[in-house]
Amino acid sequence: MSIVEVQELRKQYDPPKGVLAVDGVSFHIDQGEIFSLLGPNGAGKSTTISMLSCLLHPSGGDAFVDGHSVVSDAQAVKEAIGVVPQDIALYPDMSARENLLFWGKMYGLAGAELHTRVDEVLELITLVDRQKDRVEKFSGGMKRRVNIGVALLHKPRVLYLDEPTVGIDPQSRRSILDGILALRDQGMTILYTTHYMAEAQELSDRIGIVDHGKMIAIGTNAELVKIVGEEAHVDLSVDHYLEGMVERWAEVPGVSTATIDEDRAVLLVQDANEVLPRLFETAAAAGSRITEVNVTEPNLEMVFLHLTGRALRE
């Protein structure tokens, strides 16, 4: 059963000539699943979340959260959601506990219920011992945990997480990802945005790939990978003559596409073991020397490359 239903959502800033940040995006999220929006920076992920948070008014389309329209019933939507913004949105001169108490009040909690929930959330984000310390004294990872904790205070039906692991150390990232999986196991529905392919692959029940404001693919990880078939991803660096080599490699049997990404060639090949010797031979014949080779099995990165002709990180 869908708890989030997005229908042809559209956002244009400063119409009619402004940027079309989201261009007719549609998807749904089932109760209790993690749905990730995967795309490069500027793809429209945060704008989509802003509209689903009732922070931005859509230029077109609509979205329903727990049956309530973000256009006409924003108040009910806000009561159903918890939003974790991309940047830390806390009061640095207040302690972790003071922050949680304040935000709890903003979510309508009060009295004993408020204090109980704050205690529970502090436990959940493992900051009970540091609850009286000012947030400004926390590490990036600890701030991220408080940032997430705020959105959990009122036990939302749907949790939006907008790139919550940007700029933190691997240990904190691991902790946050584990926490998100635990929340899903408790039945919470999660909308997650990221430009990290590995996170989307690990966390998501389903993934929507967005680029230039459009939803270009949607499905489970396995379904999406099938888009590029069984092709492997081969990165090659050469000592010189890169452009000429890419043109020649594109004609090698078994190579589906060959493009340039900065100072290396990116190839999709059907069977890496079979094709690699031919690539070396072609390079040698052209007087060029391969200096580095990376082979990657099919993944979301390759799906994005296949669909857009660009690498995901661009």
Add this chain to the structure above:
Amino acid sequence: MSRILAIAWKDLRSTMRNVPALAMMLLAPLALAALLGFAFGGGQSFSISATKVAVANADTGASGAGAAENAGAVVVGVLKSPDLSDVVAVSEKPSAAAARKSVDDGKAAAAVVIPADFSGALFATSPTAPKTAVEVYENPTQEIGGAITESIVGQALLGFNGARAAALAANGLATANGDGARAAELAQQAAQKYFNDGGAAAGVSVAQRAPRLPGGESTKDVGVTGTILAGMMVFFMFFGANNVARTILDEDRAGTLPRLFTTPTPRHTILGGKYSSVFVTVTVQAVILLVAGRFIFGIDWGRLDAVAALTLVAAAVASGLALLVISAVRTPAQAGAIGAGVYLVLALLGGNFTGTAAAGGTYAQIQKLTPNGWLLQGWDAVMRGGGLADIALNLLVPLLFAVVFFAVAALRFRKRYA
């Protein structure tokens, strides 16, 4: 309501932790009031010592001039009037030379020499009669004393000249109407009527020259330090309000304001909380300054109800204005620069640095175009002993300003955060 209070409390606590902001809100006005108060008298009231004036009245009078047969004596009487006893101290000298010598010896700031033919020339009925002049002999190193003496004597002579003009006009009319026999009598009556109608100042009362303020008929003296601190308090309330209102922009940039908008708390509640925090902060600021003024400088602010009303209205004006400024800018830096400009111009126009009591003419009218001008007049009236009824307009007009400021700011915020 609890959410509004939560936002207000959060901001208030944040402000109280901001030491530089607190120094600007509380220490700066107190320090400025202390410095300026010291510069203008160092104490409760602004005062200068009475100017010493030596007077030599050689006027022999004019025969047949009735009640004013010796105009020189009248001038001396004006100078020695009880109303002016705080301003001039007169010593009569037997001769013009003796009077001038007093000045030369530094015993007097100015000498007034009234010539022997003063009354004769004054009461001559012929327009072609010889003219005469009263001499004011001044010590050039005591400019203020000389200026005061000149002003008083000039005022008295202005009255005589007016009476003389009236007498000459009556005389001319009587002669023209063939009533020459009664010309002198009619001229005297005209001159007398001029005096009786107040055309001539029998004495120049400083109190009478003071501006007419609400409650101005009261008798309390207003201390310079109190006047200055009232001006500084209102001025720095603007800055205090600006500091707190600026947190809207700070929070917008920090992401906490957009996050607040994603909570079920309505936007008008969030902005209401912000307004409350500004209002409460500047009210607390004003109360601290009032109490400090009372105990540090001994300022008698006046009746408690009127003081409370003025404080609350001043806080409303400062809050509304600060929100208006913040709604018109995009960044905290702009808020600081543009806010400072707006508040400074308002303070200059409204009289925060000069007080409102001394203002007259066009400047007094300009002051009334500003909310702070009205407020300061109210403070002056209350410090003079005025009550709520006396300052009704000084409360209502600024309150109207505050409502307009807040309404425009609310509309702009609504548009910005729609």
